Structure formats: structure tokens, C-alpha cells
Amino acid sequence: xxxxxxxxxxxxxxxxxxxxxxxxxxxxxxxxxxxxxxxxxxxxxxxxxxxxxxxxxxxxxxxxxxxxxxxxxxxxxxxxxxxxxxxxxxxxxxxxxxxxxxxxxxxxxxxxxxxxxxxxxxxxxxxxxxxxxxxxxxxxxxxxxxxxxxxxxxxxxxxxxxxxxxxxxxxxxxxxxxxxxxxxxxxxxxxxxxxxxxxxxxxxxxxxxxxxxxxxxxxxxxxx
Amino acid sequence: xxxxxxxxxxxxxxxxxxxxxxxxxxxxxxxxxxxxxxxxxxxxxxxxxxxxxxxxxxxxxxxxxxxxxxxxxxxxxxxxxxxxxxxxxxxxxxxxxxxxxxxxxxxxxxxxxxxxxxxxxxxxxxxxxxxxxxxxxxxxxxxxxxxxxxxxxxxxxxxxxxxxxxxxxxxxxxxxxxxxxxxxxxxxxxxxxxxxxxxxxxxxxxxxxxxxxxxxxxxxxxxxxxxxxxxxxxxxxxxxxxxxxxxxxxxxxxxxxxxxxxxxxxxxxxxxxxxxxxxxxxxxxxxxxxxxxxxxxxxxxxxxxxxxxxxxxxxxxxxx
Numbered sequence: 001x002x003x004x005x006x007x008x009x010x011x012x013x014x015x016x017x018x019x020x021x022x023x024x025x026x027x028x029x030x031x032x033x034x035x036x037x038x039x040x041x042x043x044x045x046x047x048x049x050x051x052x053x054x055x056x057x058x059x060x061x062x063x064x065x066x067x068x069x070x071x072x073x074x075x076x077x078x079x080x081x082x083x084x085x086x087x088x089x090x091x092x093x094x095x096x097x098x099x100x101x102x103x104x105x106x107x108x109x110x111x112x113x114x115x116x117x118x119x120x121x122x123x124x125x126x127x128x129x130x131x132x133x134x135x136x137x138x139x140x141x142x143x144x145x146x147x148x149x150x151x152x153x154x155x156x157x158x159x160x161x162x163x164x165x166x167x168x169x170x171x172x173x174x175x176x177x178x179x180x181x182x183x184x185x186x187x188x189x190x191x192x193x194x195x196x197x198x199x200x201x202x203x204x205x206x207x208x209x210x211x212x213x214x215x216x217x218x219x220x221x222x223x224x
Numbered sequence: 225x226x227x228x229x230x231x232x233x234x235x236x237x238x239x240x241x242x243x244x245x246x247x248x249x250x251x252x253x254x255x256x257x258x259x260x261x262x263x264x265x266x267x268x269x270x271x272x273x274x275x276x277x278x279x280x281x282x283x284x285x286x287x288x289x290x291x292x293x294x295x296x297x298x299x300x301x302x303x304x305x306x307x308x309x310x311x312x313x314x315x316x317x318x319x320x321x322x323x324x325x326x327x328x329x330x331x332x333x334x335x336x337x338x339x340x341x342x343x344x345x346x347x348x349x350x351x352x353x354x355x356x357x358x359x360x361x362x363x364x365x366x367x368x369x370x371x372x373x374x375x376x377x378x379x380x381x382x383x384x385x386x387x388x389x390x391x392x393x394x395x396x397x398x399x400x401x402x403x404x405x406x407x408x409x410x411x412x413x414x415x416x417x418x419x420x421x422x423x424x425x426x427x428x429x430x431x432x433x434x435x436x437x438x439x440x441x442x443x444x445x446x447x448x449x450x451x452x453x454x455x456x457x458x459x460x461x462x463x464x465x466x467x468x469x470x471x472x473x474x475x476x477x478x479x480x481x482x483x484x485x486x487x488x489x490x491x492x493x494x495x496x497x498x499x500x501x502x503x504x505x506x507x508x509x510x511x512x513x514x515x516x517x518x519x520x521x522x523x524x525x526x527x528x529x530x531x532x533x534x535x536x537x538x539x540x541x542x543x544x
Contacts (some may be wrong), residue, residue: 009500009501010500010526045254048490050490052465057468192258
């Protein structure tokens with residue numbers, strides 16, 4: 001199912017699952033990710049699944065590209081889809097203090113904000129991957145009329161909890177961080193909790209996310 | 225017995241914290257998929273040597289500093305310390321001022337001060353203490369990632385006036401010395417990246433032949449380079465995908481950025497190359513204003529250079 005495995009430097013495998021970015025390709029990536037994770041292969045020290053790639057990094061003291069490539073190519077992959085995927089509701093407030101880029105989006109997408117929110121809320125999104133910063137989920141797919149590019153000049157600080165859009169994807173800033181996504185709201189929910197070492201992410205690859213709109217009062221009185 | 229001799233607490237008092245002084249160890253693995261980088265000591269060889277010099281387990285936490293280091297006052301029973309890297313430092317004893325030498329273990333007594341003045345033409349240095357820091361680990365590592373506030377010390381760098389407790393002091397005090405000089409590296413060797421062909425013929429040539437300047441905008445996350453623009457002829461963005469340390473990305477402005485130990489785990493810029501594992505420790509020591517030139521080699525050479533580098537490190541460790 002991997003289209004091609006090449007080396008990324010001397011201590012990582014670059015597994016390419018094809019050009020298409022969709023749920024089907026990503027499900028293959030996640031299957032490989034989970035199967036390799038389960039194998040506990042000697043020397044493998046990190047796995048990074050993304051839309052259509054999987055990077056397997058390893059300790060060059062313990063293994064090497066050639067041996068690991070052979071091992072991965074011959075690995076039995078769990079083909080069933082019985083991963084324990086969750087459905088998660090994320091409350092988002094679109095008060096103007098939070099929806100930093102809504103005006104820009106109205107202009108770029110040539111639809112009004114009510115239409116933007118209508119296409120965004122109470123729809124199912126699929127989590128393709130998490131990362132960049134700890135716990136940040138990359139969710140898709142946005143309606144075809146909702147796809148905008150990143151800001152020309154990224155913000156130096158995007159507030160924690162911000163919900164952003166870019167191209168076919170939505171994300172949630174788990175920390176204050178630099179970033180260039182179009183911010184349309186903010187969630188009071190804590191998406192990443194480093195004190196939970198076993199499961200710090202609220203949203204994991206393969207999970208389904210549904211955003212629901214809350215008022216500023218609900219936001220301020222929100223208790224997890 | 226006087227109160228003083230029964231007092232069991234050994235601790236460091238931070239009089240000056242230094243620019244970026246953090247606890248580091250071997251780092252944490254298996255967390256890239258949730259967005260948590262490896263972290264760990266930037267210069268692994270110097271980290272290991274510092275621990276060996278004071279008789280610690282090699283994977284013990286140490287203090288890593290950048291440029292200007294901390295000024296520490298020690299309180300407690302006699303303890304071994306050692307500084308590694310290329311560092312100018314002093315030990316102030318009651319009656320003496322010792323001009324410190326790297327790769328040598330010293331004994332600190334109650335009231336002594338360790339003044340890490342600065343690194344010399346390098347970035348990172350290490351201080352190991354012969355004992356155990358009283359630290360909270362996260363994902364079985366103390367390594368501090370200040371961007372995500374992960375690791376010991378609440379994921380923060382050291383601050384002035386804080387105290388660091390050390391327990392279980394090593395019983396045998398060392399007086400060790402290693403003859404070792406950090407050598408500068410001529411070229412940083414790289415393997416072609418997965419998007420090497422996104423760049424024009426001229427761009428590739430520039431990448432492999434020009435001398436880049438290390439920019440001031442470099443930290444534990446990444447090293448930014450400045451030079452003539454490397455021209456992209458395909459796309460200045462790729463679909464976001466995983467990164468590893470040593471990856472050289474080239475964004476639209478044509479200046480390379482090398483991913484270092486605290487890097488973001490996912491990135492969307494084309495990868496022109498990857499620094500080989502054997503050259504990573506030397507790479508991170510190149511400070512702002514340094515010149516850097518890349519040399520392309522193949523995977524097999526990179527692997528044997530790493531074996532050689534590892535052998536050399538093990539050899540140094542065994543000499544202590």
C-alpha cells in the first residue's frame with residue numbers, strides 16, 4: 001500500500017502513499033502508523049503520520065535504512081478499521097473578539113459570515129494528523145466554497161484555542177503560537193494536556209470532530 | 225554535631241541564570257505523532273562526556289547553556305562538577321579563583337561559586353553535577369522545551385534566585401581530565417532531500433557551493449541561514465508532512481532553515497537536504513555570523529561516517 005519508500009537523511013524512512021489528500025489515503029497512513037507502533041521495532045524512535053506520508057525515524061546506532069525498509073515492506077498490516085476512533089464535540093465561540101479573520105474570509109470567499117458558519121458548524125470533520133505544535137489537530141474537509149489561502153503575513157502570536165481555516169483544512173491552536181491560518185473563533189476546551197502523559201491529545205488521527213457554536217456567555221462560563 | 229553537618233540538603237542557588245539555561249538529557253521519543261519533538265541535549269557528545277567526568281550514568285540530566293551561562297552558588301557537601309564544550313568559566317572558592325578548564329572534573333564545596341562566563345566561538349556548553357537533581361520528568365525525560373512548556377522546571381529555563389536541589393551525591397569524588405579539543409568542521413555534509421528537484425539547476429548549485437551565514441534568528445528549534453536566494457521552480461509549499469532534526473527546508477524567501485532538536489514536528493516547506501547524523505553535534509555549535517557550506521554525500525558514506533563518529537565518542541568516554 002506504500003507507493004514508495006525513500007530515505008530522509010540517514011536516520012529516517014520517507015513512506016509515500018500517493019499524491020491524493022483524502023480520507024482513504026490518510027486511513028492507509030494511519031493503519032501503517034498503528035501497525036508499526038504496535039510492533040515496537042528495535043531502533044524505531046518516532047513515527048510521524050501526515051495526510052499522505054509516514055516518516056519512520058530511527059536510531060542509527062540500532063538499525064539502518066536498508067534493514068528497516070525491508071522490515072516495513074514485509075510487515076503484516078492490520079487492514080480492519082476497528083481503531084478506537086472517537087467522536088468529539090468542540091464548542092466554539094465566534095464572538096468578534098475571537099473571529100480575527102472573518103472579515104477577510106467574507107471578502108476572499110465572497111460569502112457572508114452566516115454562510116461561512118453554516119458550512120462549518122454541525123458538520124463532521126476527520127482528523128488527518130496532529131502535530132506542528134503539541135496536540136494541534138489537522139481536520140478536513142472543508143466545503144469547497146470555504147477554501148482560502150493562509151494569511152500573506154502570518155501572525156506572530158495566534159491565541160490559544162483559536163480555530164483556523166486554510167485550504168481544505170481546519171485546525172485548533174493548542175498553545176499560543178505563530179501561525180498563518182484564518183481564525184474564525186475560539187474554543188474554551190483544553191485540546192492538549194501535558195499532565196496526561198498516556199493520552200495528552202483530546203483529538204487523535206482518525207477521530208471525528210463536530211464543532212458547535214456557543215455564545216460568549218457560554219464561553220465565559222464554560223466548565224470542562 | 226553542629227547543625228551544618230547534619231543539614232542534608234545540597235542545592236544550587238541561581239545568582240545569574242544565563243541566556244538560555246535548561247535541563248537536558250537524552251530527550252524523549254515516540255511522541256512526534258502528537259507534535260512533541262525529541263528535544264534533549266543539542267550536542268550529544270559533549271553532554272555524554274560531562275556526565276562521565278563526574279561519574280554519573282551517561283543519560284543523567286545536566287544543565288545546558290547557550291552563549292552566556294549561569295552563575296551558581298553551591299550549598300552542601302562536596303560535589304563533583306565538570307563543564308564541557310568550548311567554554312570560558314571560573315570557580316570562585318573562599319580564597320582562590322580558579323580559571324576553569326573544560327573536560328576536567330572539579331570539586332565544589334559549600335559556598336563555592338561557578339561562573340560560566342561564555343562559550344567561545346560556539347553555542348552550547350554543559351555542566352554536569354555528580355549526583356541527582358531533584359526533578360519532575362515528563363515522558364521519561366527531563367528535557368525542557370520552552371516553546372511547549374514541557375519537561376522539568378515546568379518546562380521553563382532557569383530563572384534568577386531559584387534553587388535546584390541535588391541529592392544522592394556520588395560518593396567517590398573524581399579528579400578526572402580528558403585531553404579533547406572540539407574541532408571545527410569544514411563542511412556540513414548532507415544527503416539530498418525529498419524535494420531536491422523542486423529547485424532550479426542554479427539553485428541547487430548555489431545550495432551546494434555558496435557559503436551561508438548563520439542568522440541571529442537561530443535557537444533550539446531551528447537555524448536560519450542567509451545567502452543568495454535558492455530558486456524554487458516547482459512549488460514553495462508542499463502538503464504538510466513530518467520533519468526530523470537536520471532537515472533543511474527552503475521557504476519562499478529562498479533562505480534555508482535547518483530543523484534542530486526542538487523543531488515543529490510537521491512542516492510545509494520543500495526539503496532540499498538533510499544534515500547527516502555524524503555532523504549534527506558540530507552543526508549546532510555554529511553560532512550567528514558563522515559561515516556554513518554544505519557538501520553532498522550518499523547514504524552509505526553517511527552511515528559509515530556515523531559509525532566512525534560513534535566509535536570516536538565511545539573511545540573518548542572510555543578514556544575518562
